[in-house]
Amino acid sequence: MTPAERNQAADRDRAAAQQSADRIRVLRQELASEELQSVLALTPDQRSRFEDWSRARLAALAQQFDIDTTTSQKRVSWAMRIASTLGALALCAAVVLFFTRYWGFLDTPVQLAILILTPLLLLAGVEFAAQRERTFYFTGLLALVALASFILNLAVVGDIFNITSTERALLAWGAFSMALAYRYGLRLMLTLGLLLVIGYAAAALTAGMGHQWFDFYDRPEHFLLLGLFVFTIPLYRKHPHNTDFPSVYRLVGALTFFITLFALAEQGSASYLPWETINIERFYEIAGLILSAAAIWWGIVRNWNSLVNTGTAFFILFLFRRLYHWWWDWMPRYLFFALIGVLGIALLVAFKRVRGRMIHLENKMAA
Amino acid sequence: MKKTSLLVSAAIILVSNAFALLHAMRNRAGAPDAEITLTQRELRYSNSYADDDDSGVTLYLQWTDPGNFPWQLDVEKPTVWLDRSKLQQLGFACAVNPNNPAAGRYYQRQRSRRVFVALEYDGSAWRTWEEAHERAAAEQRARSQFKNWTDYSPRPSHLVAIDADLDPVKLRARHPDRAAVSIMPMVVGITLDPQRSKQVIGRIQQLPSSIHVPRPFSDEFRKAAKAAGKKDLSYRVHLRYGASFEPWITGVEQNPRAPASY
Numbered sequence: 001m002t003p004a005e006r007n008q009a010a011d012r013d014r015a016a017a018q019q020s021a022d023r024i025r026v027l028r029q030e031l032a033s034e035e036l037q038s039v040l041a042l043t044p045d046q047r048s049r050f051e052d053w054s055r056a057r058l059a060a061l062a063q064q065f066d067i068d069t070t071t072s073q074k075r076v077s078w079a080m081r082i083a084s085t086l087g088a089l090a091l092c093a094a095v096v097l098f099f100t101r102y103w104g105f106l107d108t109p110v111q112l113a114i115l116i117l118t119p120l121l122l123l124a125g126v127e128f129a130a131q132r133e134r135t136f137y138f139t140g141l142l143a144l145v146a147l148a149s150f151i152l153n154l155a156v157v158g159d160i161f162n163i164t165s166t167e168r169a170l171l172a173w174g175a176f177s178m179a180l181a182y183r184y185g186l187r188l189m190l191t192l193g194l195l196l197v198i199g200y201a202a203a204a205l206t207a208g209m210g211h212q213w214f215d216f217y218d219r220p221e222h223f224l225l226l227g228l229f230v231f232t233i234p235l236y237r238k239h240p241h242n243t244d245f246p247s248v249y250r251l252v253g254a255l256t257f258f259i260t261l262f263a264l265a266e267q268g269s270a271s272y273l274p275w276e277t278i279n280i281e282r283f284y285e286i287a288g289l290i291l292s293a294a295a296i297w298w299g300i301v302r303n304w305n306s307l308v309n310t311g312t313a314f315f316i317l318f319l320f321r322r323l324y325h326w327w328w329d330w331m332p333r334y335l336f337f338a339l340i341g342v343l344g345i346a347l348l349v350a351f352k353r354v355r356g357r358m359i360h361l362e363n364k365m366a367a
Numbered sequence: 368m369k370k371t372s373l374l375v376s377a378a379i380i381l382v383s384n385a386f387a388l389l390h391a392m393r394n395r396a397g398a399p400d401a402e403i404t405l406t407q408r409e410l411r412y413s414n415s416y417a418d419d420d421d422s423g424v425t426l427y428l429q430w431t432d433p434g435n436f437p438w439q440l441d442v443e444k445p446t447v448w449l450d451r452s453k454l455q456q457l458g459f460a461c462a463v464n465p466n467n468p469a470a471g472r473y474y475q476r477q478r479s480r481r482v483f484v485a486l487e488y489d490g491s492a493w494r495t496w497e498e499a500h501e502r503a504a505a506e507q508r509a510r511s512q513f514k515n516w517t518d519y520s521p522r523p524s525h526l527v528a529i530d531a532d533l534d535p536v537k538l539r540a541r542h543p544d545r546a547a548v549s550i551m552p553m554v555v556g557i558t559l560d561p562q563r564s565k566q567v568i569g570r571i572q573q574l575p576s577s578i579h580v581p582r583p584f585s586d587e588f589r590k591a592a593k594a595a596g597k598k599d600l601s602y603r604v605h606l607r608y609g610a611s612f613e614p615w616i617t618g619v620e621q622n623p624r625a626p627a628s629y
Contacts, residue, residue: 097420100420100421100422100423101420101421101422102422103422103423104421104422104423104424104582104585104589105422105582106582107581107582108581108582112388115384116380116381116384119380120377120380120381123373123376123377123380127373150380150383153380153384154383154384154387157384157387157388157391158387159423159425159577159579160579160581161387161388161390161391161394161579161613161615162577162578162579162613162614162615163387163390163391163394163611163613164552164611164612164613168386169383172379172383175379176376176379176380179372179375179376179379180376182372183372183373183376207481210458210480210481211478211479211480211481212479212480212481212554215478215479218478219478269475269476
């Protein structure tokens, strides 16, 4: 994204506005340092114009999106985010328990009316909150409760009419969650929506093959393809209004892919491959090591932090798994852990070298 | 913000509910597939579920799998109708001979399949099972290994699984008695039974076993449970199975005059 595109995005999207404010705040701090002043001396007029512009820009962004303009504000925002998520989870439990406590005393039409109206009213509540706040903490909280009440709605309607359970409910819940995510820019709702839709696709495939839909994790390979598909969505679907959504797609896709790869390396008997179990496990283990290393490399090249972190975590997991199978049985425990520690240090040195080489290359390119 | 995505969100809720209600209506419209009366043996009401946190009343369907009483194997091997040829008809691959060394892994790797199963209530299948059960118990008693067999399974359900098919219409054609045979979607798994010289057999693994009790029948259950205290309830439940083979309750008789015999 070019700086011009970034500024345009900052005028539309809260996440981009926050990134823009962070950059301005760092620039203000750097310009105030003596070291920078010794090489980049601004005239009093230039300094005053920069001060005026940066203050006005921060104030405008804060006014429009209610973003954090200082580090302390950012810390408080994180606390608010955690509090709203925990509050939403508690409210979801309250809605479900309240309904199950009293539903047996109601006639079927009343039960149905309550079940259908609750998510609709909560949806209206989400919209009401979104129009009155710019930070969307209450909006996110209510959106999660609306999703929980919609899940309760379809599950209990199924119970009332003794409907044979079907995977199609997962699609409805996923679509609802994603519709809310895109309307209000809520990353948690997007994550839940993607997981529900991934679950639906795997379950529909399983049911289509004549099996029970909720046995969809019996053959985990479906999830490899689905994880890859979700990961690649931001490559061809741009998100000009929700600039922080591509990282959610990448994280959900990469986690789905690598968790499945790890599960297959652990339990090869669940695979579609017609080989001996031990060969399947070896195959997925080697694939896991190579692909997680590739993910680290690609994440560094594309500057995708979440991919680098996911790749690193799974590279270490696959490596430790292999070492465990090689050494655990015949090696004294203290020696095993000592070797793991040495390996950790070796990895640290390797990453440091890669980092040094990158700095060298960047300096060369800058020169 | 444009209202389109808000309308889409509301539409998802309404359309999903409409689909569910239409499905329920279609199931209950027209002549029922089966109309059957079951007792407390087949539909178990557990008082422990009626705690303060859940006011709903649910009955749990119990059925008897004629081939699934392992202790009978010592004295008499019950007939298995869910055998290799039936399993092949249900879509399972049975190409490998059960005595082949690779058979264990071959059959273990096969996933369970969704099929339709016919369950007969209080019919010849039940009587055959009961006779075999009594013969086996008498033999066990004679061997002094299993003196009081009735303690093992005090109230077996008279609902016995008798046949299965991928097509419920074909299954109904084979079992036309709608007052005695109900057809339900179930999950069947394949296994290699080492106790039957490695015979390939099917196992019924799951069925939609919970049946919601609507008002006013649920009030009667709560009242009867309160009056009975720790004693077991005696009741008859009139069930209908619709076009989608999903049940609903049309009547409940608490403490019927002729209690069900075990």
